[in-house]
Amino acid sequence: MTFIPTTPSMVLLFLVLLLKSSIFAQDVEMDETATTTPSSNTSSLNECDNLTIGEFTFLLVSSSDPFDEVSFFGFQDLPGNLNLYLTDNAWTGDSFATTEGVMMLTTPPEGIPAGITVGLGPAETVYQYGRSWQSVQGVFALSTEGEQVFLYCLDGSNQPRPIAAISYNGPFLPPNLPDYGFNTSAVPQDLVDANATIVLPHEHRWQYIGPKLLEIDELKAAIQDTETNWEGTSVQNSSGSTTGMSRTTTMVVTSFLISVAVVATNSLW
Ligand SMILES: *[C@@H]1O[C@H](CO)[C@@H](O)[C@H](O)[C@H]1NC(C)=O
Ligand SMILES: *[C@@H]1O[C@H](CO)[C@@H](O)[C@H](O)[C@H]1NC(C)=O
Ligand SMILES: *[C@@H]1O[C@H](CO)[C@@H](O)[C@H](O)[C@H]1NC(C)=O
Ligand SMILES: *[C@@H]1O[C@H](CO)[C@@H](O)[C@H](O)[C@H]1NC(C)=O
Numbered sequence: 580m581t582f583i584p585t586t587p588s589m590v591l592l593f594l595v596l597l598l599k600s601s602i603f604a605q606d607v608e609m610d611e612t613a614t615t616t617p618s619s620n621t622s623s624l625n626e627c628d629n630l631t632i633g634e635f636t637f638l639l640v641s642s643s644d645p646f647d648e649v650s651f652f653g654f655q656d657l658p659g660n661l662n663l664y665l666t667d668n669a670w671t672g673d674s675f676a677t678t679e680g681v682m683m684l685t686t687p688p689e690g691i692p693a694g695i696t697v698g699l700g701p702a703e704t705v706y707q708y709g710r711s712w713q714s715v716q717g718v719f720a721l722s723t724e725g726e727q728v729f730l731y732c733l734d735g736s737n738q739p740r741p742i743a744a745i746s747y748n749g750p751f752l753p754p755n756l757p758d759y760g761f762n763t764s765a766v767p768q769d770l771v772d773a774n775a776t777i778v779l780p781h782e783h784r785w786q787y788i789g790p791k792l793l794e795i796d797e798l799k800a801a802i803q804d805t806e807t808n809w810e811g812t813s814v815q816n817s818s819g820s821t822t823g824m825s826r827t828t829t830m831v832v833t834s835f836l837i838s839v840a841v842v843a844t845n846s847l848w
């Protein structure tokens with residue numbers, strides 16, 4: 580079982596343990612550099628390896644309608660000073676293609692608690708950190724033809740470790756195909772097994788509009804229920820400002836209540 584702090588006292592204990600173990604880890608590392616032979620190259624686990632696949636889920640994806648937006652949500656705290664990445668590059672089987680783009684967000688020193696909706700885009704009342712991402716490779720641009728987006732971090736071996744995925748162009752494809760183009764992708768099987776993927780048919784914009792005040796497992800299941808709880812819209816035209824306004828209002832409520840749901844559920848445990 581993964582240890583997830585769920586009450587304030589457990590969070591405190593977790594932080595104390597984390598602090599102690601990181602100080603300890605530094606001591607060990609310094610000893611090792613002094614005593615071990617240079618040939619040893621054991622990669623250690625890092626904060627990225629500690630993120631649990633299945634504890635993060637996308638809530639929103641929007642392609643040029645009138646701007647690209649993505650948001651996601653954690654049932655697990657994100658540590659401070661962690662680099663998170665969003666990419667529309669295809670997963671090819673054991674790595675990402677490099678034909679599209681990668682955006683990076685460094686979490687604030689205090690971390691990002693579970694229950695905070697993190698986004699990329701301009702809607703500051705809907706998700707946090709929307710304008711804090713920087714481009715680190717290529718061009719991240721969500722195609723109105725449909726695409727796949729991955730959330731990942733870099734593991735202890737400095738390799739991308741996907742932790743959540745969303746497709747708004749139908750099912751993911753098998754790995755190791757010769758070419759995924761700009762609007763298809765494979766997906767790591769561990770994400771599928773952990774319900775860390777959202778698979779939607781093609782629309783320009785999708786968002787979770789389902790119930791929010793649920794226990795954690797029920798909320799996870801509700802977010803997975805794309806038939807019932809996701810709304811897709813294909814607005815061809817950014818001049819439809821009335822539609823845009825009403826969608827934004829719904830999203831504010833969604834985001835707020837999800838935060839409350841997790842905090843409320845946590846405090847029961
Ligand atoms: C990973 O989490 C465990 C607790 O579950 C903690 O002891 C360890 O220090 C963490 N490792 C890193 C690199 O954050
Ligand atoms: C250590 O392993 C990592 C990951 O496999 C690799 O990228 C790096 O080049 C290795 N370093 C040395 C000195 O062999
Ligand atoms: C992918 O995009 C191309 C244009 O780039 C389009 O012709 C094709 O129909 C799209 N495929 C799917 C499955 O949507
Ligand atoms: C994934 O979702 C299904 C359907 O809600 C559920 O039965 C299953 O237990 C979930 N798996 C995990 C690993 O959470």
Ligand SMILES: *[C@@H]1O[C@H](CO)[C@@H](O)[C@H](O)[C@H]1NC(C)=O
Binds near residue numbers: 815818
């Ligand atoms: C967008 O809306 C304007 C005005 O309502 C209309 O003239 C134009 O044809 C629309 N464009 C598309 C691509 O639907």
